[in-house]
Amino acid sequence: MTKNTDQHIAPRVGIISLGCPKALVDSERIITKLRSEGYDLVGTYEESDVVVVNTCGFLDSAKAESLEAIGEAIKENGKVIVTGCMGGDESAILDVHPAVLAVSGPQQYEAVIEAVHDVVPPLHDPFMDLVPEEGLHLTPRHYAYLKISEGCHNKCTFCIIPDIRGDLVSRQSNDVLYEAERLVRAGVEELLIISQDTSAYGQDIKYAESKWHDQMVAARMVDMVDAMSSLGAWIRLHYVYPYPSVDKVIPLMAEGKVLPYLDIPFQHASPDVLKAMRRPAHGEKTLDRLAAWRRDCPDLTIRSTFIVGFPGETEEDFELLLDWLDEAQIDRVGCFKYEAVDGAIANELPGVVDEDEKSDRWEQVMELQRQISESRLATKVGQTMDVIIDELDSEGAIGRTKGDAPDVDGSVFLDGDFDVEPGDIVKATIIEADEFDLWATRKD
Ligand code: SF4
Numbered sequence: 001m002t003k004n005t006d007q008h009i010a011p012r013v014g015i016i017s018l019g020c021p022k023a024l025v026d027s028e029r030i031i032t033k034l035r036s037e038g039y040d041l042v043g044t045y046e047e048s049d050v051v052v053v054n055t056c057g058f059l060d061s062a063k064a065e066s067l068e069a070i071g072e073a074i075k076e077n078g079k080v081i082v083t084g085c086m087g088g089d090e091s092a093i094l095d096v097h098p099a100v101l102a103v104s105g106p107q108q109y110e111a112v113i114e115a116v117h118d119v120v121p122p123l124h125d126p127f128m129d130l131v132p133e134e135g136l137h138l139t140p141r142h143y144a145y146l147k148i149s150e151g152c153h154n155k156c157t158f159c160i161i162p163d164i165r166g167d168l169v170s171r172q173s174n175d176v177l178y179e180a181e182r183l184v185r186a187g188v189e190e191l192l193i194i195s196q197d198t199s200a201y202g203q204d205i206k207y208a209e210s211k212w213h214d215q216m217v218a219a220r221m222v223d224m225v226d227a228m229s230s231l232g233a234w235i236r237l238h239y240v241y242p243y244p245s246v247d248k249v250i251p252l253m254a255e256g257k258v259l260p261y262l263d264i265p266f267q268h269a270s271p272d273v274l275k276a277m278r279r280p281a282h283g284e285k286t287l288d289r290l291a292a293w294r295r296d297c298p299d300l301t302i303r304s305t306f307i308v309g310f311p312g313e314t315e316e317d318f319e320l321l322l323d324w325l326d327e328a329q330i331d332r333v334g335c336f337k338y339e340a341v342d343g344a345i346a347n348e349l350p351g352v353v354d355e356d357e358k359s360d361r362w363e364q365v366m367e368l369q370r371q372i373s374e375s376r377l378a379t380k381v382g383q384t385m386d387v388i389i390d391e392l393d394s395e396g397a398i399g400r401t402k403g404d405a406p407d408v409d410g411s412v413f414l415d416g417d418f419d420v421e422p423g424d425i426v427k428a429t430i431i432e433a434d435e436f437d438l439w440a441t442r443k444d
Contacts, residue, residue, distance in 0.1 A: 010040040011120040014048030019056025025147040027054045032135040037122040045076035049120040057086030059339045081115045142423025143190035152196035157346040173217040173224045174210035190234040222248040229257035238263040241280045253297045259402045260299040269324030270317035301403030303332035309358030310338045312351035333369040377433035387428045410437040
């Protein structure tokens with residue numbers, strides 16, 4: 001620390017960001033602020049004057065991963081500040097790692113910044129021009145997560161996010177749109193819309209209109225993404241619930257204004273389990289809705305997550321889930337074995353499913369989904385489609401179709417030596433598919 005200020009070298013911060021894209025956006029806000037104050041962001045423990053660990057506290061496995069990351073940072077660097085979801089339970093961190101210098105909860109950006117100042121003060125003359133207009137991002141330059149609200153007003157029994165992050169607080173639509181515009185101006189080609197419940201966006205502010213350039217835009221998912229589509233970037237919707245209002249976004253997908261992609265965390269199909277989970281939209285006839293969406297937008301890709309072994313899930317409920325999956329033909333599926341989260345209401349529910357049974361059900365879902373994914377991807381062979389390039393390697397380029405979100409879905413491998421950069425969108429013909437990925441040749 002002394003060495004830095006004495007020699008007028010910028011103080012250096014390392015950041016470890018764990019958890020979901022929402023936590024990643026929090027990390028981006030922290031680094032944007034620190035960078036605006038003249039801090040350098042570095043990628044190794046040795047270079048860092050202090051390390052910020054943004055934790056995830058959703059599941060016990062995520063907490064264990066967070067504690068492990070904190071332990072490693074203490075061992076390798078020694079000066080560690082902890083924030084994020086797990087930071088809501090300060091004693092759980094300090095009991096294991098008393099050497100942690102400061103702990104703050106999710107979205108407590110100011111507390112993190114102050115803690116960093118205490119360890120290594122900013123230089124007297126902050127270099128404001130070190131921060132690009134669009135802020136700083138931990139994602140590659142060509143895509144960015146755009147958080148449209150904080151918190152959640154649902155009460156799913158397995159989840160403590162509303163307790164940790166509070167009730168739904170939506171941003172004004174013009175605030176989101178101006179941020180989207182800055183990102184696109186800075187070279188972002190793909191905007192990934194995130195929140196805890198994207199389809200609930202604006203409910204808390206009564207879908208208030210706000211002025212973006214010369215138009216009034218309501219804080220409603222469909223109105224906002226329609227306006228955003230004028231920016232020309234790919235727009236991908238995550239964490240959408242199957243409310244009837246989602247029907248209105250399907251025509252925008254069919255018109256090419258929004259990517260034909262919906263990430264809908266269904267979590268289960270049995271009405272009894274969904275009710276016990278208190279899932280939003282649990283009463284909706286989702287199979288009918290999926291069929292109608294696909295009829296109106298045949299290219300639609302659906303991604304979802306499911307939980308098996310939820311308390312009270314009977315063999316009959318599970319069979320219902322398998323039948324539902326078979327009929328729904330969801331393109332991309334993540335499946336989790338139910339884990340009791342400290343403080344969640346579901347812990348009190350009767351009918352705990354034993355671990356072997358959970359594992360068995362999980363294997364069955366994954367095997368069925370592997371077959372579904374393989375057969376759905378096989379239909380893409382021979383089609384020519386847009387592919388956004390994510391990275392180049394020694395064999396060619398790796399990208400994604402409109403049906404693949406970064407990090408969670410599949411890739412398209414393009415062999416050959418051609419002139420592309422990450423973020424370029426090229427036409428490619430699919431020549432091969434397996435259960436998760438595609439191989440293609442470039443067309444243009
Ligand atoms: S929708 Fe349910 S699972 Fe998602 S954050 Fe809200 S309460 Fe948690």
